[in-house]
Amino acid sequence: METCGLLLVLVLCREVFCQSHYCRSKFGVYEVADYNIHACAWCYFFLFPERDYKPNPLTHTLEIQTNGSRVYPDINNKSATGEICATLSSDECDKWRLCCLASRDCCTRQLMSSAVDDNTSCPTTWDGYGCWDAGEPGTTSYISCPNFLQYSVPTRSALKTCNADGKWLTKGPLSLEWTDYTPCLSYEELKVSIYISVGCQIASLLCLLPSVVIFLMYK
Ligand SMILES: *[C@@H]1O[C@H](CO)[C@@H](O)[C@H](O)[C@H]1NC(C)=O
Ligand SMILES: *[C@@H]1O[C@H](CO)[C@@H](O)[C@H](O)[C@H]1NC(C)=O
Numbered sequence: 001m002e003t004c005g006l007l008l009v010l011v012l013c014r015e016v017f018c019q020s021h022y023c024r025s026k027f028g029v030y031e032v033a034d035y036n037i038h039a040c041a042w043c044y045f046f047l048f049p050e051r052d053y054k055p056n057p058l059t060h061t062l063e064i065q066t067n068g069s070r071v072y073p074d075i076n077n078k079s080a081t082g083e084i085c086a087t088l089s090s091d092e093c094d095k096w097r098l099c100c101l102a103s104r105d106c107c108t109r110q111l112m113s114s115a116v117d118d119n120t121s122c123p124t125t126w127d128g129y130g131c132w133d134a135g136e137p138g139t140t141s142y143i144s145c146p147n148f149l150q151y152s153v154p155t156r157s158a159l160k161t162c163n164a165d166g167k168w169l170t171k172g173p174l175s176l177e178w179t180d181y182t183p184c185l186s187y188e189e190l191k192v193s194i195y196i197s198v199g200c201q202i203a204s205l206l207c208l209l210p211s212v213v214i215f216l217m218y219k
């Protein structure tokens, strides 16, 4: 009888404290601690796909493939964020942090939401840039464009489509859930930045020309 009561208390405690401490991203459902690290690793990749670190989907670490150096992307760990931000400019580091913080807020929002995942509506989720509440089947949801996205115009909206079957619209070879962020991009700014980089490359080619001529003449 005694042990039974104790067991009941334990089970009740577990229900109260451990229930639904899971958050959802486009890659799946994870325990909060794993979700935080995982989302933050993907923030780095989605914002800066060309940089040194790449996320490892199994260990939730960020890794540099060329020398095997790995780091656990915990934004509360100063030495870890220091290592990660060493590969970014300070402006980029701020953007990455904002994305990680937004992913954490999204998890909190998911845990507080009372919507039950009954398979009839699209589940509340973090898509890598933004947080989505549960979607009605056959409708489109909107959120403000994230301010940490490069060339993003925060006054515009990203959109996500909930299919009639209660699943988010998917795209690509892996059929991952897909959000339309194209309305967020300011093509003017993007164009200017491309012109500037092409201009710089032409300028550096022109600067190189005399040295090539000199090299050919005097070799
Ligand atoms: C790996 O390379 C990065 C720079 O790309 C460097 O900061 C880091 O110290 C290196 N790690 C090891 C273990 O060599
Ligand atoms: C913080 O990150 C560093 C470098 O990744 C790691 O060695 C250390 O164990 C971490 N500290 C904590 C408290 O997790």
Ligand SMILES: *[C@@H]1O[C@H](CO)[C@@H](O)[C@H](O)[C@H]1NC(C)=O
Binding pocket: 117, 118, 119
């Ligand atoms: C929802 O769907 C999943 C698989 O698609 C199934 O395992 C689960 O039992 C369903 N839940 C409900 C409440 O229908």
